[in-house]
Amino acid sequence: MKLRRLRDADRPRIQLRLEGAALEAQAGDTLLTALLAGGAGYLRSSEFGDGPRAGFCLMGACQDCWVVVEGLGRVRACATLAEAGMKVKRG
Amino acid sequence: MKIAVVGAGPAGVRAVETLVAAGHRPVWIDEAPDGGGRIYQRPPPPLGRNAKTLYGFEAQRATALHDTLDAMKPHADWRPDTLVWHVRPGAKRLQTLHRGAQGAVEYDAVLLCTGAMDRVVPVPGWTLPGVTTMGAAQISLKTQGCGIGSRVAFLGSGPLLWLVAYQYAKAGADVVAVLDTTSFATKARAAPGLLRGGATFAKGLYYIGWLRAHGVRIAEGVTPLAIAGDATSGVTGLSWRDAAGRQAQVDCDAIGIGWGLRPEAQLADLAGIPFRFDDTQHNWVPERDIAGRTAVAGHYLAGDGAGIGGAEVAELAGTRAALALLQDAGAAVDIALAARLDRKLAAAWRFRVALERASPYPVHLAAGLPDDAILCRCEGLRVGELRAAAAEDYPAGRAPEMNRAKSFTRTGMGRCQGRVCGAAAAEILAAALGRPVTDIGRLRGQPPVKPIPIAAPAAEAVP
Numbered sequence: 001m002k003l004r005r006l007r008d009a010d011r012p013r014i015q016l017r018l019e020g021a022a023l024e025a026q027a028g029d030t031l032l033t034a035l036l037a038g039g040a041g042y043l044r045s046s047e048f049g050d051g052p053r054a055g056f057c058l059m060g061a062c063q064d065c066w067v068v069v070e071g072l073g074r075v076r077a078c079a080t081l082a083e084a085g086m087k088v089k090r091g
Numbered sequence: 092m093k094i095a096v097v098g099a100g101p102a103g104v105r106a107v108e109t110l111v112a113a114g115h116r117p118v119w120i121d122e123a124p125d126g127g128g129r130i131y132q133r134p135p136p137p138l139g140r141n142a143k144t145l146y147g148f149e150a151q152r153a154t155a156l157h158d159t160l161d162a163m164k165p166h167a168d169w170r171p172d173t174l175v176w177h178v179r180p181g182a183k184r185l186q187t188l189h190r191g192a193q194g195a196v197e198y199d200a201v202l203l204c205t206g207a208m209d210r211v212v213p214v215p216g217w218t219l220p221g222v223t224t225m226g227a228a229q230i231s232l233k234t235q236g237c238g239i240g241s242r243v244a245f246l247g248s249g250p251l252l253w254l255v256a257y258q259y260a261k262a263g264a265d266v267v268a269v270l271d272t273t274s275f276a277t278k279a280r281a282a283p284g285l286l287r288g289g290a291t292f293a294k295g296l297y298y299i300g301w302l303r304a305h306g307v308r309i310a311e312g313v314t315p316l317a318i319a320g321d322a323t324s325g326v327t328g329l330s331w332r333d334a335a336g337r338q339a340q341v342d343c344d345a346i347g348i349g350w351g352l353r354p355e356a357q358l359a360d361l362a363g364i365p366f367r368f369d370d371t372q373h374n375w376v377p378e379r380d381i382a383g384r385t386a387v388a389g390h391y392l393a394g395d396g397a398g399i400g401g402a403e404v405a406e407l408a409g410t411r412a413a414l415a416l417l418q419d420a421g422a423a424v425d426i427a428l429a430a431r432l433d434r435k436l437a438a439a440w441r442f443r444v445a446l447e448r449a450s451p452y453p454v455h456l457a458a459g460l461p462d463d464a465i466l467c468r469c470e471g472l473r474v475g476e477l478r479a480a481a482a483e484d485y486p487a488g489r490a491p492e493m494n495r496a497k498s499f500t501r502t503g504m505g506r507c508q509g510r511v512c513g514a515a516a517a518e519i520l521a522a523a524l525g526r527p528v529t530d531i532g533r534l535r536g537q538p539p540v541k542p543i544p545i546a547a548p549a550a551e552a553v554p
Contacts, residue, residue, distance in 0.1 A: 001325045054325065056222070056223055056227060056468065057223070057226065058230045
């Protein structure tokens with residue numbers, strides 16, 4: 001899944017790390033946007049063996065966008081703002 | 092008097108405005124970092140906040156609501172970023188979680204304005220990356236400036252289908268198909284009632300007309316077949332059967348799906364408020380009178396969390412429920428205003444009936460899902476596993492209602508607590524049992540209403 005930036009697409013850039021690799025995002029991105037617009041493709045793998053997931057409701061209800069941020073623990077990617085320097089692992 | 096308002100969407104804002112005007116300072120809680128609700132959610136800075144771009148026809152209404160929201164914050168005990176995860180009606184206490192810290196809010200009266208989320212029907216392949224709810228597609232565009240993909244299809248029914256497709260096309264997205272599962276005939280039958288809705292109906296027609304005029308592929312009365320794709324690429328296409336029974340498909344990398352909304356009524360449930368099945372909406376809704384009073388003293392409801400009425404109705408209902416609360420507390424309120432609101436709300440509900448008739452929940456799609464389709468996204472449960480629990484020869488004995496089926500199969504026991512699969516699961520079980528959906532009950536709300544850390548520490552001070 002790759003989000004397409006349609007509006008306000010030239011905001012200040014911020015750098016994150018996903019599984020150790022550099023990932024560029026924009027200030028004001030949620031983690032979900034940062035990762036899925038930045039080419040991560042998916043956010044987590046289903047614990048039940050039915051494949052990758054990339055969120056679903058984007059309003060904090062479905063719990064299908066969990067990722068792990070160093071220092072914060074498990075968060076919903078849709079409800080967490082991306083910040084420069086965040087170290088993220090897929091959930 | 093200690094008053095708490097849960098939710099700062101259209102209903103919550105108008106409720107707090109009314110309470111503040113009467114001299115109260117309510118505790119005002121929202122799970123999001125800011126108010127506005129989902130419909131008038133504002134993008135985080137540095138994204139632009141041009142109301143016309145973000146909210147279209149509703150720009151004025153959104154701006155007015157934001158102005159009141161911001162004006163009320165200093166007059167309330169405003170607690171954003173705070174999840175209410177339990178209500179204890181006997182103790183009149185809300186259990187909260189704010190940035191990892193537990194808290195509690197005691198109240199004499201509480202007004203629950205907890206909003207709604209998308210109502211969906213699973214489609215084979217719907218867990219692939221690239222499939223989101225219709226609301227998610229809208230939130231992504233509105234608050235993040237992003238489309239959910241580059242070639243986007245929309246599938247579902249109801250006003251949001253056309254609105255979101257229009258918003259995407261206007262924003263420059265490539266909308267490859269808009270597929271309505273409701274037939275033209277069903278909508279045509281509802282048209283006379285819809286005319287009462289005036290502007291709302293006209294806006295709907297405008298979006299559909301605009302999409303047609305811009306050559307967007309549109310089909311009505313479709314039956315979705317499958318979402319194609321794989322683990323690496325995510326979504327690659329969508330296939331369906333058209334109204335004439337022919338198979339069709341489109342290549343796409345993202346799909347927004349949704350069939351109207353369902354109330355987020357878990358807190359009302361925990362508060363002990365009785366529920367009824369609303370035939371028109373085809374949702375279980377907490378019972379309340381037109382003013383928002385419930386059978387549990389001191390507990391009031393307003394907005395979509397008390398039955399789907401939309402943002403305009405939510406504003407009226409928020410004001411009205413706050414007036415009811417004040418009245419019950421013995422305050423002198425503007426009786427003429429209350430009566431006027433009652434009339435407006437009654438008229439709005441009449442229009443709502445027509446709207447629901449024009450886009451009924453597609454029971455047949457849910458009941459007709461193949462056994463191997465994933466039903467529960469949380470735990471990868473398949474439709475056949477739920478159906479099996481309805482069979483005469485099920486080892487644990489046939490599950491006669493939803494909560495038994497839940498304990499047998501874990502349907503609705505995952506971390507979303509059945510918010511996503513619950514509506515479809517009920518139809519699947521009802522069809523398998525050969526009974527009306529109203530007979531098989533509903534998934535009961537359980538605390539915590541959303542996952543919370545097991546080791547969440549207590550907040551240092553509980554007021």
